[in-house]
Amino acid sequence: MDRDDTTLRVLSTSDLAGLDxxxxxxxxxxxxxxxxxxxxxxxxxxxxxVKPDDGHSVSYAMLGRDGVRNVVAVKTSYKHGxxxxxxxxxxxxxxxxxxxxxxxxxxxxxxxxxxxxxTPAVSALLARECAAPDATTALVIGTxxxxxxxxxxxxxxxxxxxxxxxxxxxxxxxxxVRTELARHFPDREVEVVDDLKSAARxxxxxxxxxxxxxxxxxxxxxxxxxxxxxxxxxxxxxxTLHHADRVIATNEAQMRxxxxxxxxxxxxxxxxxxxLPVIISGVSKPRTSAQQRIFAYxxxxxxxxxxxxxxxxxxxxxxGLGTEIPLWK
Numbered sequence: 001m002d003r004d005d006t007t008l009r010v011l012s013t014s015d016l017a018g019l020d021x022x023x024x025x026x027x028x029x030x031x032x033x034x035x036x037x038x039x040x041x042x043x044x045x046x047x048x049x050v051k052p053d054d055g056h057s058v059s060y061a062m063l064g065r066d067g068v069r070n071v072v073a074v075k076t077s078y079k080h081g082x083x084x085x086x087x088x089x090x091x092x093x094x095x096x097x098x099x100x101x102x103x104x105x106x107x108x109x110x111x112x113x114x115x116x117x118x119t120p121a122v123s124a125l126l127a128r129e130c131a132a133p134d135a136t137t138a139l140v141i142g143t144x145x146x147x148x149x150x151x152x153x154x155x156x157x158x159x160x161x162x163x164x165x166x167x168x169x170x171x172x173x174x175x176x177v178r179t180e181l182a183r184h185f186p187d188r189e190v191e192v193v194d195d196l197k198s199a200a201r202x203x204x205x206x207x208x209x210x211x212x213x214x215x216x217x218x219x220x221x222x223x224x225x226x227x228x229x230x231x232x233x234x235x236x237x238x239x240t241l242h243h244a245d246r247v248i249a250t251n252e253a254q255m256r257x258x259x260x261x262x263x264x265x266x267x268x269x270x271x272x273x274x275x276l277p278v279i280i281s282g283v284s285k286p287r288t289s290a291q292q293r294i295f296a297y298x299x300x301x302x303x304x305x306x307x308x309x310x311x312x313x314x315x316x317x318x319x320g321l322g323t324e325i326p327l328w329k
Contacts, residue, residue, distance in 0.1 A: 011316050
């Protein structure tokens, strides 16, 4: 069917699951989104949030524009059952993209796979930019969705890493980490560690992706000189932020909203030295010495979801995937 202004192509979870996209393609797409934002060609307004008084659900809406791809998009996220166990929760996230050149809708899609790829790609970019020049050892904390892809993405941006460590307690999750690593890098192996303190002392790069109930909490005095600690979920104690020589964030405003669990006893967070888009643009460097300990905070920016979502839409349209719905007819 020819595209017109009355139809919308809907890409389901299964449509997107079958798309083949390399880790390098994901990293390049996300990096381009940061460069475009730093150049002032994209717009990334602060997200809107609504949450009932009893906290049983939370909803987000994020609007953005990619000035290189010339697309506008809206991302929505809704999670219900925060007062219940994970198996009783409901989570839905969608991305709707419009072509700002033709004025036509591009697609509406499930955004879960986009987020599951975008976040570890951002961690990998933070690691590439912030890691000391001689970094060889990486430690991932957590074996959930983000932990399972953390190592493959780290090896994509830091191929010289020669020791890969994993801190996790769930056998199925550990198995999934091994499976993902073997799928992308069949010649590499991961070492599961029991002593988190000892592993943290050895690590040049730490990516903390654990869930909120984890007992893992790396302290600042466990970190070696020159270490980079990246927070995605949980697994780092607040001291790693407050005693860092440099603090990097994808976005300082978002860190101050979502990173309150890292605040000191007075409820304060330290100032951010640099944001990732500025670093990616080449204007500033994240470290001024190889011995500095760096804390990096990974929070999502909708422009990265838009760029990666548009890339997925391009691949899906070439394969004829999705369902055309005459939504406005």
